[in-house]
Every structure is written in C-alpha cells, then in structure tokens.
Amino acid sequence: MNDISTISRREFLKDSTLAGAGLVLGFHVPGAGAQTGKPGISGVEVNAWVVVRPDNTIIIRYARSEMGQGSLTSAPMLVAEELDCDWKQVSVEYASTNEHIRRNRIWGGMAAVGSQTIRLSQDYLRKGGAAARQMLLAAAAKRWAVAESSCSVAGGVITHVPSGRTLTFGDVAIDASKLQPPKDVKLKDPKDWKLAGTSVKRLDIPDTVMGRQRYGVDVQLPGMLHAAVAQCPVFGGTVKSFDAAAVQSRRGIRKVFTIDSGKVMVVVADNWWRAKEALKALPIQWDVGANGNVSSESIRGFLKAGLDVPTVPVARKAGDADQALTGAAKVLEAEYYTPYLCHAPMEPMGCTARIADGRVDVWCSTQTGEGTLATAAAAAGVPLDQVEVYKMQNGGGFGRRGGSQDFTRIGVLIAREFPGVPVKSLWSREEDTQHDFYRPAALYRMKAGLDAAGKPVAFKARVAAPSIFATLLRLPLKDGIDNSAMEGFAEFPYAIPNVLNDYAQRDTHVPVGFWRTVGWSQNPFARECFIDEMALAAGKDPFQFRRELLAHEKRPLGILEAVAKAAGWGTPLPPGVFRGISVTEPYAAFTAAVIEVSVSDKGEVKIHRIVQGIDCGYVVNPDNIVAQIQGSVVYALTAIGRGEITIKDGRVEQSNFNDYPMMRIADMPKVEVVIAPTGGFWGGVGEPAQAPIAPALCNAIFAATGKRIRSLPLSHHGLTLVKA
Amino acid sequence: MIRLVVNGQARQADVEPEMPLLWVLRDELDVKGPKYGCGIAQCGSCTVLLDGAPVRSCSVPVSAVAGKKITTIEGLAQNGVMHPVQKAWIDHEVPQCGYCQGGQMLAAVSLLQNKPKPTDADIDAVMTNICRCGTYARIRTAIHAAAAAAPAKRV
Numbered sequence A: 001m002n003d004i005s006t007i008s009r010r011e012f013l014k015d016s017t018l019a020g021a022g023l024v025l026g027f028h029v030p031g032a033g034a035q036t037g038k039p040g041i042s043g044v045e046v047n048a049w050v051v052v053r054p055d056n057t058i059i060i061r062y063a064r065s066e067m068g069q070g071s072l073t074s075a076p077m078l079v080a081e082e083l084d085c086d087w088k089q090v091s092v093e094y095a096s097t098n099e100h101i102r103r104n105r106i107w108g109g110m111a112a113v114g115s116q117t118i119r120l121s122q123d124y125l126r127k128g129g130a131a132a133r134q135m136l137l138a139a140a141a142k143r144w145a146v147a148e149s150s151c152s153v154a155g156g157v158i159t160h161v162p163s164g165r166t167l168t169f170g171d172v173a174i175d176a177s178k179l180q181p182p183k184d185v186k187l188k189d190p191k192d193w194k195l196a197g198t199s200v201k202r203l204d205i206p207d208t209v210m211g212r213q214r215y216g217v218d219v220q221l222p223g224m225l226h227a228a229v230a231q232c233p234v235f236g237g238t239v240k241s242f243d244a245a246a247v248q249s250r251r252g253i254r255k256v257f258t259i260d261s262g263k264v265m266v267v268v269a270d271n272w273w274r275a276k277e278a279l280k281a282l283p284i285q286w287d288v289g290a291n292g293n294v295s296s297e298s299i300r301g302f303l304k305a306g307l308d309v310p311t312v313p314v315a316r317k318a319g320d321a322d323q324a325l326t327g328a329a330k331v332l333e334a335e336y337y338t339p340y341l342c343h344a345p346m347e348p349m350g351c352t353a354r355i356a357d358g359r360v361d362v363w364c365s366t367q368t369g370e371g372t373l374a375t376a377a378a379a380a381g382v383p384l385d386q387v388e389v390y391k392m393q394n395g396g397g398f399g400r401r402g403g404s405q406d407f408t409r410i411g412v413l414i415a416r417e418f419p420g421v422p423v424k425s426l427w428s429r430e431e432d433t434q435h436d437f438y439r440p441a442a443l444y445r446m447k448a449g450l451d452a453a454g455k456p457v458a459f460k461a462r463v464a465a466p467s468i469f470a471t472l473l474r475l476p477l478k479d480g481i482d483n484s485a486m487e488g489f490a491e492f493p494y495a496i497p498n499v500l501n502d503y504a505q506r507d508t509h510v511p512v513g514f515w516r517t518v519g520w521s522q523n524p525f526a527r528e529c530f531i532d533e534m535a536l537a538a539g540k541d542p543f544q545f546r547r548e549l550l551a552h553e554k555r556p557l558g559i560l561e562a563v564a565k566a567a568g569w570g571t572p573l574p575p576g577v578f579r580g581i582s583v584t585e586p587y588a589a590f591t592a593a594v595i596e597v598s599v600s601d602k603g604e605v606k607i608h609r610i611v612q613g614i615d616c617g618y619v620v621n622p623d624n625i626v627a628q629i630q631g632s633v634v635y636a637l638t639a640i641g642r643g644e645i646t647i648k649d650g651r652v653e654q655s656n657f658n659d660y661p662m663m664r665i666a667d668m669p670k671v672e673v674v675i676a677p678t679g680g681f682w683g684g685v686g687e688p689a690q691a692p693i694a695p696a697l698c699n700a701i702f703a704a705t706g707k708r709i710r711s712l713p714l715s716h717h718g719l720t721l722v723k724a
Numbered sequence B: 001m002i003r004l005v006v007n008g009q010a011r012q013a014d015v016e017p018e019m020p021l022l023w024v025l026r027d028e029l030d031v032k033g034p035k036y037g038c039g040i041a042q043c044g045s046c047t048v049l050l051d052g053a054p055v056r057s058c059s060v061p062v063s064a065v066a067g068k069k070i071t072t073i074e075g076l077a078q079n080g081v082m083h084p085v086q087k088a089w090i091d092h093e094v095p096q097c098g099y100c101q102g103g104q105m106l107a108a109v110s111l112l113q114n115k116p117k118p119t120d121a122d123i124d125a126v127m128t129n130i131c132r133c134g135t136y137a138r139i140r141t142a143i144h145a146a147a148a149a150a151p152a153k154r155v
C-alpha cells in the first residue's frame, strides 16, 4: 500500500497552526473535505489520480492550480466520469509537487496557464479514472471468482450482474491497488457522459463563502516572520546605499538588508505592517542604471521604428502581398496601438518559505507548482527533490503567477537569511503594480488591397512588440517569431489570396509577461477593427463580409453565425443604438461577440448588450464556462476603458487602484452567453472570451459615431464606458 | 493593550494605536478573512462590519475601534447557520478566486440591513468593492436572491 497523501499531510500538519482548526493547509482542499468528512483519514492509492478510503469516500488528485477558473472541480470531474463513482463521495486534494518530482512527473503538467488545464490533461485524466475503475472491477471479480465481463460499476459500487452481489470501491481498494494497471482502457463516448457536461458546483466555493479559504497571503506558521520588499523603481536598478540605523530600532524590526546582488531591499519584522512602515521610512539610494530616461514616448518611437524596418521575420505568407497591393483598386492602411497593462490580481505577490536542514518548504499562490519548486530549489541551492510546494488558493492569477516566479525567488532568498524560520514575504499593491511582467505594448501597421468588386486581394500586418518568450522565458525564437506576439496573425483565418504578416521584435527594459489572453488580448483589436475598415471600404456589412471570407473555416464561421443569430444581427435597434461584431480563434477555442452601444455627446459609451459566444469543442462544467465568460468581459472592459501602464523616467507611473482604476459593479453591462459546442476537439475556456470584446466594442463605437478607435484605452479618445 | 470584540469574542492586542485594524486582525489575532488588496480604501477586500456598518479596515487605526463590535466573514454565520447572503452566494456560485468575496458579502449584508429590497441602483451605489475576477453579474443576482429570502438577524 502506498499512501503518499497521508505521509505528506502528516509532515505538514506538524507545522500548521491551522491544523487545529481542521484545515490542512496547502495540501488538502478544505472545501472538498467539508463535503465528505474528515481530512486525514488514510486511504489506498489505486493509482496516481484516485485514492479510496475505507469509508468508501474517494480522493481525486488535482495537479494544477486553482485561481477561480474552476479547474479544481472540472478536472476531477473527468476522472470521476470514467471512474463511475458517486460525485458526492468525492473530495479533491492537490497532488504533492515534491512527489511529482520523485515519481517521475507522474501527474503530467502542473501549470494552470494558457487555458490548458482541461484541454491538455483531459486524455490522461480520463484514462486515470478509467484505469482505476478497471482495477477496482477486476479486484471484485477476482474476489467473487467470476468473469470481469459479468460485472458492472455505477456510483462507486461494483455489481456482479447475474447474482446481484455488490462490493463498494472501499471494499476492494486494497486488492485493486496491488493489481497491474491495465495497458489500455476504453474511454466513454462524450455523448454518454453523465457527470461531465452538467453544471457541477465548484468544490472550493463553500470555504470561500464561510471565510475559510486560505490564500498564499494567509499562511500562518509558528515563529513566522514577515518581510516587506522594494525593488528599484527603474527596472534593473540596484540599491546603492541605505541607512538601516534610521529604522533598525523600531518596534519589531528584525533585519534590514538587500538580496539578489542588491536588486531587492528587504525589511523583516514580527508583523507585516511594521516591516512595510519601516521600509517606507528607510532612506534608500538607488542606482537606476542605464534606463532612467526611458518614457512611454521613447518606447512608442522605438516600436514605430520597428514598423519601418524593411525586412523582419515572417509569420504568415501567402502569394505576393506587395505585388497584389500594387494592382489593387483600393488600398487601405492603418496603424493601431495597445498599451502596457498590469495584471493586478486582487491578492498581491508574495511567498512563504522555510529553509531547514537542506530542505525548502514553500507555501504560495502559484499558477505552476513545478515552476515554483524549480525556482525555490535554485534560489536555495538545494536539489529539486528537497523542495515541497504547498499550493494555496490563488487570489487571482491572470498569468502573473506563472512563468516569472520572481515572487518565489525573492521569498526564498529572504528565507535564506533566517535558517529554520518561516518568513512570509508580501508585496504592497504599489510594489505589485510597479514590478509586474506587463502585457506588452504593441504597435501594428496593416495594409489591405481590394479589387474593383470590393473583394480583398491582399492583407499585410506588421506587429512591433517586445518578445515575452525571448525576455521572460529566455527561449530562442524559432525563425525569429514570438508566437504569442503574432497570435491572430500567424494563424490568419480569412481567405485572402496574398498575405504577409511579420514581426519586428522590439525588447525594452520594461519586463513583459503573459497577461490573460496574451497576444489574443490585443491583436484582435487591430485585426478585427481593420477587417471592419475593409468591410466599409468594400461597402459590405461587417458580418456578411466576414462570413464570405470565412466560408471555408467551419468553426470560426459557426461561432460567428451563432452569436450573430443570438444577437439578432441585422434586426432593427432602438434609435441611437448600434452594433459591432468580431470573431477570434484563441487557445484552440473559437469566440465571437456582438456588442450594442450608444454614444452620448459627452462621450459616454453606453453598453446596452454584450452577446458573447464560445465553441470550446467539449463542455465539462457549463455554468463555470458562463462564469469565465462573464469574468473575461470585465477583465477586457477594465483594460479597454481606462487600462494603461505608462513609463516616465524609466519607471511605472501608476501605483495602486487610485491611478490604475478597476471596473466596478455599477459599470457592469448585461452579458448574454452563447455556449455552442460542436464537439470533436478540446478548446480552452479561461482566456478565449476576452479576445473578441475590444474589437466588437470599437466597431460598435464606429458604427455609432463614425469615429475609428485605433488605440487603447478609450479614455484617450474622450470616451467613458458606462452601463446602459 | 487594545481591547476588541471580534466575532463575539473579547480579544486584545498589544500594538501601536495607529496600526490599521486589518493588520491587527490578520497578523496579531490570526483572523484571516479580511484581505489586503490595496491598503488605501480603494478595493474593499478588507471590509469588516463595525457595529454593523461596513468599514475598510486597512484604513482604520485600531485605536479608533477599541471596544467596538467587529464582524468579519468568519463571524457571519450564526451557530453554524449561514447568513442568507452566504446561502445566496453559494446557490449562485458567485466567487471565482474568492479573494474579494468576504468583503463583498459583508458589504451586501450591510446593504440589506439598510434596504431589505434593494434596487439595482441601490446596489450600484453601495457595492463599490473591486472584484478583479469580474463576478459582478452574479453578485447582483445573489443580492436580489438574498433579499427575497427570509430576513436575517441584524449583524
């Protein structure tokens, strides 16, 4: 019997003051425990995904992270579907990151990024459930000495059909765990699913609602110290000097020091407020380095120069666009711009770490347990298998807690100064805003040629933007293309015979990273608004124009038509109300939106209605998809309305929600969700819905005002978003 | 020593008078429901009820609340019975990450105490807490649902 969950849990219980409250922090998922009884009862691991307890309750392991996207529930649903257990008997716990390393990465991918949790793990999750079912059934058949084919499984009970005898999963779990896993399992046809495809309540919500949910920021350990941090306001700068004596004698202050070769100033105290106040009062001299003169304007100029470089790497080429343009009856050209954006999850960055006896324990809100583990190991100088990462509920992620892991590195470097003592580092909101890995600013130049009948004959797009892959991940770019920067242009769906879409890599000192929906969060604004410009030049309705160019693309066309139909495209609207439309193909899914607006003389853009549709192939938890789409709309509108990070003297000008404003409930428009799954493929859900919002909205604004919005945010155009 | 009443329990903390209530609750008393989001009274994640009225605890010095009755999200359910707002939040699957939701629920409790049948405009006027996950549509639905349920005891 291999009861790994109990070993890991016990080790952790020793140190958790929360254990007394019945919560097993960072390992057991409290919500699920509340559903099915006591945590800590040992169970039998049938396979890596399925643990059966003697009381016939089931633990399903979840290997990625939960940040509100709901996968902690929907991924285990796929295991449970094939296991044929009773969902009410299921609780979910995080797979141990340390065990993952020791067991040769048995749980597959651990990252909750790129809308990939379901689509990239569905196959092995379903096989894991099916294999465990097969082993439990085989164990029962063996005990009865009957043929496996005479047995069936439902609701966690195995029945010998001819005799009607039954055994529960709990009865045969130990026997099953000793069997060889089946070599091959047959998966259900999705049309036979009973649990998957229905709206199942998210397991983590009850704890959230009762105030029991635990985030990285909530970790509490005996003897724990608290750290406040400050990095040089100019990215890349270092601490030249500081006057520790000025704050050292304040109450509770333990240590004032720098880490990471002077890149980060740290104050550690017995509570966070004391640390933060001392840091604020601490005289620090910064060496800002070479970038103290960089501004938004200089960056814009640098991007602009990228538009004029004669030849850059090509992401998409068909025919000869330049030649076709020379022969075109009509030529259009336009430049679009999207700004830097900050992630601003509600929970700021932070990390708790304890280093003792060559071992590191990290408690943290992370989108990638494995990334956190590797970062912690490197920062502490220990082998990978000497690290455990306790994944906490993420207070939002949106890409901030994925690849960079800067918060982990800082947290572990601080803990190195206090051997044996847990230290919780927490960034202030200001630090979080000013030291993000931002959504890149991007400048676009597009050109299109139409023939005399208005049919597009040529399309060109040049994207000038920093590369996330080259700078954050330090990966070599294949053929000079950053795929994330060219999303929507590299896989260009429109049937235009001559296309040339290329990429001018323009890296600056401003760190860039994966911001929810990544390139798809910004590129469709340029692409889909310019497609509207082309439709106008062709004298065609924007929906019909797209339909014709997508006639060969079944799925984009399908979702476009489904949304247009739901929105009543072409039907009369009240006076002063106008529609805009767009379609996108992000993260293996297909999304489209129709938005209705009216615009007042004062520039108030009233959103009367948003119809937003998705075809994600298979649907696992439909109500959760609706929630993700509603949330994506808010994330998108917040950015479109007023979102912008600007640079002055090398540093970010914004600092907190007073100058980086967020949409609130009073501005929330009506959103109607169209889920139109066509099956046969697995698409993402958490990000794709954001992609069509900006262009559909700006196309509607054009329809209402004749004013073409070619840069964001709208506040720069004297426009304000309001609810109708 | 400052004395407080937190979720019906007498508590005390030996802290500077200017220390914000949020950090006394979180770091000194281990009451983790109120969350830090901005520290400048912008987001409402740190909302607690002070004698039944919502305050942003990041911006209230602890000395100002000595002896007052403080309710955090942990203290909203009474004897294991959920407040109608909590029940509506579960029924309508409101939270996503959940980080803002303690504050959202307490703001909703206060709204319903003042206006048992709030209109959408009432909701817009007082529900000013930020939710970065964008749960606003469901917050609105859940508030109306809680208003339709039996009224709760005042908190």
Ligand code: FES
Residues within 6 Å of the ligand: B035, B036, B037, B038, B039, B040, B041, B042, B043, B044, B045, B046, B047, B056, B057, B058, B059
């Ligand atoms: S933390 Fe108090 S309002 Fe944001």
Ligand code: FES
Residues within 6 Å of the ligand: A068, A346, A395, A396, B095, B096, B097, B098, B099, B100, B101, B130, B131, B132, B133, B134, B135
């Ligand atoms: S649920 Fe995540 S911030 Fe509101």
